Amino acid sequence: MLAPYKPMNIAIEGLSKRFGKTLALDNVTLAARPGELLALLGPSGSGKTTLLRIIAGLETGETGMLTIGGTDAMNLPPRERGIGFVFQSYALFRHMTVFENIAFGLRIRTRSERPNRSEIADRVNHLLSLVQLDGMGARYPAQLSGGQRQRVALARALAVEPKVLLLDEPFGALDAKVRVELRHWLRSLHDRLSLTTVFVTHDQEEALELADRVAILAAGRIEQLGPPREVYDAPASPFVIEFLGEVNRFSCRVQNGLARLALQGCEPVAAPGLPDALAVAYVRPHEIELVDAQASGAATATVRSVSVIGPRTRIHLTAGDQVIEADAERSRAEALDLSPGKSVGLRFRTVRIYPTAR
Amino acid sequence: MSLTLAAGGRRRRNALPGFGLTLGITIFVLSVLIVIPLGGLVARAASLSPSQILSILSSPRVFSAFRLSFGLAFIAAVIDGFVGILVAWVLVRYHFPGKRILDSLVDLPFALPTAVAGITLTALYADDGWFGAPLAKLGLSVAFTPWGIFVALLFVGLPYAIRSCQPVLADLEREAEEAAVTLGAQPAQIFWRVILPQLFPALLTGIALAFARAAGEYGSVIFIAGNMPGISEIVPLLIVIRLEQFDYAGAALLATTMLVMSLVILLLLNLLSIWRSRQYV
Numbered sequence: 001m002l003a004p005y006k007p008m009n010i011a012i013e014g015l016s017k018r019f020g021k022t023l024a025l026d027n028v029t030l031a032a033r034p035g036e037l038l039a040l041l042g043p044s045g046s047g048k049t050t051l052l053r054i055i056a057g058l059e060t061g062e063t064g065m066l067t068i069g070g071t072d073a074m075n076l077p078p079r080e081r082g083i084g085f086v087f088q089s090y091a092l093f094r095h096m097t098v099f100e101n102i103a104f105g106l107r108i109r110t111r112s113e114r115p116n117r118s119e120i121a122d123r124v125n126h127l128l129s130l131v132q133l134d135g136m137g138a139r140y141p142a143q144l145s146g147g148q149r150q151r152v153a154l155a156r157a158l159a160v161e162p163k164v165l166l167l168d169e170p171f172g173a174l175d176a177k178v179r180v181e182l183r184h185w186l187r188s189l190h191d192r193l194s195l196t197t198v199f200v201t202h203d204q205e206e207a208l209e210l211a212d213r214v215a216i217l218a219a220g221r222i223e224q225l226g227p228p229r230e231v232y233d234a235p236a237s238p239f240v241i242e243f244l245g246e247v248n249r250f251s252c253r254v255q256n257g258l259a260r261l262a263l264q265g266c267e268p269v270a271a272p273g274l275p276d277a278l279a280v281a282y283v284r285p286h287e288i289e290l291v292d293a294q295a296s297g298a299a300t301a302t303v304r305s306v307s308v309i310g311p312r313t314r315i316h317l318t319a320g321d322q323v324i325e326a327d328a329e330r331s332r333a334e335a336l337d338l339s340p341g342k343s344v345g346l347r348f349r350t351v352r353i354y355p356t357a358r
Numbered sequence: 359m360s361l362t363l364a365a366g367g368r369r370r371r372n373a374l375p376g377f378g379l380t381l382g383i384t385i386f387v388l389s390v391l392i393v394i395p396l397g398g399l400v401a402r403a404a405s406l407s408p409s410q411i412l413s414i415l416s417s418p419r420v421f422s423a424f425r426l427s428f429g430l431a432f433i434a435a436v437i438d439g440f441v442g443i444l445v446a447w448v449l450v451r452y453h454f455p456g457k458r459i460l461d462s463l464v465d466l467p468f469a470l471p472t473a474v475a476g477i478t479l480t481a482l483y484a485d486d487g488w489f490g491a492p493l494a495k496l497g498l499s500v501a502f503t504p505w506g507i508f509v510a511l512l513f514v515g516l517p518y519a520i521r522s523c524q525p526v527l528a529d530l531e532r533e534a535e536e537a538a539v540t541l542g543a544q545p546a547q548i549f550w551r552v553i554l555p556q557l558f559p560a561l562l563t564g565i566a567l568a569f570a571r572a573a574g575e576y577g578s579v580i581f582i583a584g585n586m587p588g589i590s591e592i593v594p595l596l597i598v599i600r601l602e603q604f605d606y607a608g609a610a611l612l613a614t615t616m617l618v619m620s621l622v623i624l625l626l627l628n629l630l631s632i633w634r635s636r637q638y639v
Contacts, residue, residue, distance in 0.1 A: 058536050078539045085540040091533035095555040105541035108551065153537075160541055 007034030008069030008082075008163040008196050010055060015064030017050055017220075024050045026220040028064070032164070035194040037187070039207035042217035043243065048200045051217070052166050055198065056085050069163045084157030088169035090149045092141040098152050099124055099137035105160035127155040130189070147178040154186075158195075167199035171206065183210055204244050208232060216240050238354045241282045248288070248324050250281045252353065259353050263319055265345075266299035271353045282352045288326040290315065290336055291345040298345030303338050317344070396617065402610035414608055415615065419587050420596060426504060427593040428619060431572035434511035435519075439565040442519025443527075443557060449520075450527045467517050472577025479510055480582045502584030507592065510578045515568030522564030526557055559631045566627040573620055 010032040017025040025047045032038045040048040053059040055066065057078030066074045073081050093101050100107075102124045106115055115123065128134055131151035141149055150170060157165060170186070171179040187210055190197055201207050207214045208228040215225045216239075224236040235241035242249070252261045252269075259271040261281055269281065291298050301319040308314075313333035317324040326346065328336075336344065406414075414420060449461055467475065483490040483500040493500055500506050530553065538548045554561075576594040583590045593616055600609040 056540055058539070078536075079542040079544070083540055085537065087533045087537060089531065089533055091531060091537040093534055093538075093552055104538070104543075104551070108538075108541070108543050108547045156537070156541065 006163075007194055009034045009067075010069075010164055010196060010198065011065070011067045012051075012055070013065040015051070015054065015061050015066065017047075017054060017059065017062050023220050025054070025061075028220070028222055030215055030222060030225065032196055032198055033213075035196055036212045037190050037197045037199070037210065039211035039214045040198060040200045040217060041202070041204060041207040041214050041243075043202060045219075046217040047220040048202075048217045049168055052168055052198060052200050055164075056083050056166050057081050058085070082163035084160065084162035084165045086150070086153045086157050086165070086167045086170050088172040090141070090146075090153045090173075092149055092152055092156070094141050096140075097137060098128070098133065098139050098141070098144070101141070101152055102127055102137075102156045102159050104156065123159060124155075127159055130158070131155045132185075145178075146174045147182050150174065150182065158193075163196070165195050165197040167197065169200055169202070171201075171203075179206075186210065208244070216243065218243075235352065238280055238282070241352060241354075246285055246325060248283045248285065250283070250322065252279050252281045253277075254279045254353070254355075259351075261299070261351075263299040263301075263322065263346075265297075266348075267297045269348070269351045269353065274353060274355055278356050279353050280356055282354070283348045283350065285314070285325045285327040287349045287351075288324070289347040289349060290326060290328050290332065290338075291347055292336075293343040293345050295345040295347075298347050300343055301346055303340055303342045303344060305340055306333065306338050313338075317346070319346075399610050399617070400614050402607055403614040406607050406611055411611060414611055419591070420593075420612065422588045423591050423593045423596050424615070424619075426507065426591070427573055427616075428623075430504065430508050430511055431515075431569050431575075432623075434508055434572050435515050435565045435569035438512060438515040438519040438568040439561050442516060442564050442568075443523050443561065445516075445520045446523040446527050450524060464517050464520050467514050472514070472575070473581070475513060476510065476578035476581030479506070479513065479578065483509060483582065501582050502586075502590065504583075504590050506582035506584065507579050507590060510582050511572040511575060514575050514578060515572045518567035518571060519561075519564035522560045522567065523557055526560040530556060558634055562627055562631040562634075566624055569627075570620060570624060573616070573623075 012028060012030045015025055015028045016023065028047075028051060030051075040051060042048045050059060054061045055068070055073075057073070057076065061074060064074070066072070068081055068083070093104065096104065103120050106120050106123065114120075124137065125134075128137055131154055133148060133151060133155070136144070136148070141152065144152065150173075154167075154170075171182055174182065183206060199210070208231075211228060213225060213227050214231050216223045216231060218239050224231050224240050231240060232244055235244060241247055250261045250263065252259045254271050254274045255276050257270065257272050257274070258268040259274070259279060259281060260266075260268050271279070293300055299319060301317040301324055304316045304318055306313060306315050308330065311330060313328050313330050315326045315328060315333065315338060317326060324346070338344065403411075445464065449457065449464075480501050481487050483493070483506060485491065485494040485499060485501065487501070490499075490501055498505065500509060534552055535548055538552050543551070574594060576592070576598075579592055580595055583592065583595075585591050585595055593612060597609045597612050600606075600612065
C-alpha cells in the first residue's frame with residue numbers, strides 16, 4: 001500500500017540558467033508550499049519547462065539555490081532527489097507491460113531496499129486502481145489511449161513514493177475532451193494525496209482551473225505569483241493581462257490621476273497613483289456593456305460583425321482605427337438589434353491601466 | 359467511375375498503373391537470378407547417391423571446414439553486433455569534430471574490394487607487421503591461423519551491425535531514459551533495461567547480416583587464412599578446390615549444404631526477432 005505522503009516544500013532562490021547566449025532563467029525565486037498544486041504558466045520559451053527540469057535535476061542550474069523538503073538538492077543527481085516526473089510525451093517504456101512500467105522504479109533498487117515480489121505486485125495493483133486502470137497491467141503502452149498512457153506515467157512516477165511530483169505539460173498531447181476529464185481527475189487525485197505538485201502548462205484556462213497558485217513566467221522571469229483568482233483579477237503587468245485570455249488594449253494619457261482613453265465620447269477613468277504620462281488601458285470583452293448609441297458617457301463604436309458562440313454573442317466593433325471585441329448575452333444582443341454598420345455605445349465595467357514600459 | 363465499372367466493377371484503378379508489367383519483370387528477374395541457379399545447384403548435388411553424400415560430408419576435412427566457417431562467422435557476428443552498438447552510440451549521441459568522416463569510414467568495408475582488405479589485413483597481422491609483431495611477441499600468431507580468419511570476418515561484418523543499430527538508436531526516445539533516471543536507475547540499468555531491449559530487433563538484424571556476409575566471405579579470408587586443410591581452410595575455398603578438380607557434383611553438394619545451413623540460421627534469427635518484437639509493437 002502507499003504510505004501517506006508527507007507534504008514537502010520546494011524552495012528556489014536566485015536561480016539563473018543560460019543556454020549559450022540566451023538567458024533561459026533570470027534570477028528566479030519561487031517556493032511551492034507543502035501539499036500545494038502549483039502551476040508554471042507561460043508562453044513557449046518563457047523558461048517554465050527549464051525550471052521544472054532543473055528542479056528534477058535533468059538540467060543543471062548555473063547559479064542559485066534549490067531545496068526539496070528542506071534538503072539542498074542542487075548538487076544531488078536526479079535519482080537521489082525524490083521526485084516523480086511525468087513527461088508530455090508520456091515517455092513510457094514501450095517494451096514493457098503497464099505492470100512492468102509501474103514496477104520499474106521498485107525493481108531497479110538494490111536488494112536491501114527492494115520490496116519483495118508480492119509487495120511490488122500489491123503496490124502496482126494499488127496504483128493501477130488509483131489511476132483507474134484495473135486489469136490493464138498486462139497490456140503494452142501501444143495498446144492504450146493517450147489518456148490511459150498518461151495515467152500509467154503518473155502511476156509509474158508515484159510508485160517510487162516521491163517527495164514531490166513534477167508534471168511537464170501533462171495534458172499537452174491529449175485531445176480537448178480527454179484533457180478536461182483528466183484535469184478534473186488529477187485535481188481530485190491531488191486532493192486525496194496532497195503531494196506537493198508542480199505542473200507546467202501554456203494553457204491559461206488549465207492553470208487557472210487546476211492550480212492552488214499560478215506562477216506566470218515571461219522571458220525567464222516570474223511576472224506574477226498568486227492564487228488563480230488574484231492573478232486574473234489583479235494582473236501585475238500588461239504581459240500578465242494579455243496572456244490570461246482575450247483583452248482589448250487602448251492607448252491613453254494619464255493626467256492628475258485620471259486616464260483619458262483615445263475613444264470618442266469615453267469618460268475619463270480613475271487611475272490613482274499613476275504618473276502623468278502615456279499609458280495603456282485594458283478591458284476584457286466581457287467587461288464591456290453595450291448600450292444605446294446616445295447614452296451619456298458611453299464611447300461610440302460601429303458594429304462590424306456579430307457571431308453567436310453557443311450561449312454568448314461576440315461582437316466585433318471598430319472606433320476609428322481601434323478594433324474592439326465585446327461579449328454580450330444573446331438576449332442582450334438581440335434586444336439591441338445589432339447588425340453590421342450600426343452605432344452602439346460602450347460602457348466599461350472594469351478598466352486596468354498600466355504605465356507604458358520604457 | 360465509369361472506367362471502373364467498364365473494367366468489371368470490381369477492380370479499383372491504382373493511381374500508379376502497371377502492376378501487371380512490374381510484377382512480370384520482378385518474377386522474371388528473381389527466377390533468372392535466384393531461383394533457377396539455386397535450383398540447378400540443388401539438382402546437381404542431388405545427382406550424388408546418399409552414400410556418396412554421406413562420405414563427402416563426414417570427411418574430417420569437410421567437417422572441420424564447416425565448423426570453422428560457421429563457428430567463426432557466428433562468433434564474429436555476435437561481437438560485431440555489440441561493437442556495432444557502441445560505434446553507433448558514439449555516432450548518434452555525441453557531437454565532435456570529424457564525426458562525418460568517421461561516419462563515412464564505417465562504410466569502407468562495404469566498398470573495399472575484398473582482395474584489398476585481405477592483403478591489407480595480412481600485411482598488418484603478419485608476424486613482422488605493425489600489429490602482428492607485438493602480438494607475436496606475446497605468442498599469438500594471427501596471420502595464417504584461424505585467428506586471421508576471425509579478424510577478417512570481424513572486419514567485413516562490422517558495417518552491417520553499425521548501420522542496423524544506428525537509425526534505431528537515433529529514433530529512441532531520450533525522455534524514456536530521463537524517466538528512468540528520475541525513477542532511480544543507474545546508467546548501467548538504463549542500458550540493460552531500457553535501451554538494449556528496444557535495440558534488440560535491430561541488433562539481431564545486424565548480427566544476421568554480418569553473419570550472412572561472414573559465412574560466405576572468400577576474398578579477404580583466403581589471403582590471411584593460410585588455408586591449411588583441417589585447420590584454417592574455409593568451406594568456400596573447399597568448393598573452389600573441388601571445382602579445380604572438376605568434381606562439380608561435390609562442389610555443388612558443399613554449396614547446397616552451406617545454403618541450407620545459412621537459411622536455417624537466418625530463419626532462426628528472424629523468428630527470434632519476430633517473437634521479441636511481437637510482444638510490444
